[in-house]
Amino acid sequence: MSGLAVRAVPLLGALAVWAVVAHGNAWLGVVNPVLLPTPLEVGRAGFDLAASGELVRHFLTSLGRIAQGFGLAAVTAVGLGLLVAMCVPLRLMIEPVIEFVRPIPPLAFLPMFLVWFGLGEASKIAFIGYTTFFPMFVAIAAGVLRVDVVLLRAAASLGASRGDLVRRVVLPAALPGIVVALRVGFGLALFVIVGAEFMGADAGLGHLIMEGRTFFNPAQIVVGALVLGLLGSLINTLLLATERRLIRWRPEA
Amino acid sequence: MPPKIQIQRVGKSFGAAERATPALGEIDLDVAEREFVCLLGPSGCGKSTLLNIVAGFLAPTTGTVLVDGRPVQGPAPDRGVVFQEYALFPWLTVSGNVEFGPLLQSRPAAERRSTVERYLNLVGLSAHADKFPVQLSGGMKQRVAIARALANNPSVILMDEPFGALDAQTREVLQDELSRIQRVEHKTILFVTHSIREAVYLADRVVVMTSAPGRLKQVFPVKLPEVRDRFAPEFTQYEADITRVVREEVAKVRE
Numbered sequence: 001m002s003g004l005a006v007r008a009v010p011l012l013g014a015l016a017v018w019a020v021v022a023h024g025n026a027w028l029g030v031v032n033p034v035l036l037p038t039p040l041e042v043g044r045a046g047f048d049l050a051a052s053g054e055l056v057r058h059f060l061t062s063l064g065r066i067a068q069g070f071g072l073a074a075v076t077a078v079g080l081g082l083l084v085a086m087c088v089p090l091r092l093m094i095e096p097v098i099e100f101v102r103p104i105p106p107l108a109f110l111p112m113f114l115v116w117f118g119l120g121e122a123s124k125i126a127f128i129g130y131t132t133f134f135p136m137f138v139a140i141a142a143g144v145l146r147v148d149v150v151l152l153r154a155a156a157s158l159g160a161s162r163g164d165l166v167r168r169v170v171l172p173a174a175l176p177g178i179v180v181a182l183r184v185g186f187g188l189a190l191f192v193i194v195g196a197e198f199m200g201a202d203a204g205l206g207h208l209i210m211e212g213r214t215f216f217n218p219a220q221i222v223v224g225a226l227v228l229g230l231l232g233s234l235i236n237t238l239l240l241a242t243e244r245r246l247i248r249w250r251p252e253a
Numbered sequence: 254m255p256p257k258i259q260i261q262r263v264g265k266s267f268g269a270a271e272r273a274t275p276a277l278g279e280i281d282l283d284v285a286e287r288e289f290v291c292l293l294g295p296s297g298c299g300k301s302t303l304l305n306i307v308a309g310f311l312a313p314t315t316g317t318v319l320v321d322g323r324p325v326q327g328p329a330p331d332r333g334v335v336f337q338e339y340a341l342f343p344w345l346t347v348s349g350n351v352e353f354g355p356l357l358q359s360r361p362a363a364e365r366r367s368t369v370e371r372y373l374n375l376v377g378l379s380a381h382a383d384k385f386p387v388q389l390s391g392g393m394k395q396r397v398a399i400a401r402a403l404a405n406n407p408s409v410i411l412m413d414e415p416f417g418a419l420d421a422q423t424r425e426v427l428q429d430e431l432s433r434i435q436r437v438e439h440k441t442i443l444f445v446t447h448s449i450r451e452a453v454y455l456a457d458r459v460v461v462m463t464s465a466p467g468r469l470k471q472v473f474p475v476k477l478p479e480v481r482d483r484f485a486p487e488f489t490q491y492e493a494d495i496t497r498v499v500r501e502e503v504a505k506v507r508e
Binding site for chain 2: 148150151153154155156157158159160161164168169172173175247248249
């Protein structure tokens with residue numbers, strides 16, 4: 001059996017279980033069938049939303065917010081992570097602050113972002129940026145600190161300047177850690193975009209889901225959730241492939 | 254001609270002022286141009302510390318090191334270093350590692366290619382140019398590290414127990430190669446080891462250090478032919494003489 005088939009069988013199995021439970025419920029009437037949509041109903045809802053162009057609009061809106069917020073956070077986290085890891089006084093200044101702010105659940109600050117940035121795009125982008133920045137920054141700085149000092153010595157004795165050390169030793173050595181940090185950060189972006197779009201948004205997959213609740217349309221809720229899941233695994237696969245391409249030198253782990 | 258390396262009253266202590274533990278006593282040692290000097294001593298005697306000071310990785314607590322009459326301020330490409338743990342860049346291929354130094358000096362591509370070719374050939378790794386370090390054995394990794402140091406054309410090479418992590422057979426093969434390479438390249442080499450046999454096989458001079466804090470105990474000029482026979486009676490005699498002196502120091506550590 002090919003790798004694809006090995007992955008497809010359990011997925012089809014899960015779909016079958018869902019279908020049996022939903023149709024069984026519809027037939028036996030345990031709960032109101034509207035509360036437990038069948039795969040077919042969800043598929044139809046998805047098709048209708050796609051046909052009207054609504055699904056694409058919501059999808060692109062969410063994707064745009066994630067791309068901007070996550071992109072901003074990623075660039076800042078890589079830059080600051082490198083800087084803080086390599087500059088001891090800066091690290092001593094910043095570390096306690098980060099350690100204090102980091103454990104606060106990001107959603108606790110969501111209303112603050114709405115107060116600061118309003119209901120428009122800026123508040124969502126800023127919130128995703130804020131949420132994803134900390135874990136990425138901490139992981140990247142830790143990765144840079146783990147770079148073997150012997151490699152730095154070897155490069156310095158071959159004539160590397162400070163800039164050479166950053167570009168030719170620290171960056172490539174920390175790259176596996178950076179890519180992992182970006183993957184974690186992206187997962188988190190997907191996680192919080194929904195929350196951000198629940199509150200005061202007029203588009204986006206989170207808004208689509210909330211609309212499903214408002215108009216009592218559970219099938220639409222499931223469509224929104226499934227699309228988010230698909231987006232997440234798609235991006236994750238892309239990042240994994242990038243990682244494998246960039247880090248061919250690593251032993252097979 | 255002045256000595257290539259002048260180690261002048263160099264001492265090193267670790268830790269804060271009052272509670273500092275001295276690792277290295279005051280060392281005075283000159284190494285001549287093209288000379289191969291082995292530093293030998295019980296573990297913890299500070300021989301690697303001394304090498305790291307000459308490399309510029311550590312600053313001495315007292316004294317100075319001069320190379321070509323200029324004080325050492327930090328690591329620089331005039332002093333190539335070969336580490337026990339190889340220290341190859343795992344993300345670069347074998348040829349990428351060897352090319353690292355010439356690339357930093359912005360040498361033209363054609364020149365870099367011929368340099369890489371020449372030194373990979375010298376260490377017998379031309380067939381493995383496109384492999385990554387993770388695909389190589391320990392002996393091969395250390396050959397790459399030696400080629401990388403040589404390709405940068407340093408006048409001094411500092412080697413910190415370079416063959417310490419290798420098995421006995423590979424170790425002797427690499428000693429043979431290093432001895433052959435030195436007959437071609439004529440570098441000034443400071444080589445740290447705790448193998449007496451290795452020191453007698455390679456060195457023009459063997460410097461035995463005392464137990465911590467390390468000082469010079471005795472210096473043995475090795476007057477053997479360039480190509481050495483490990484089983485010649487003269488070779489064995491040097492081994493015996495040096496062993497006796499080293500043992501006194503090892504015994505002190507045990508007391």
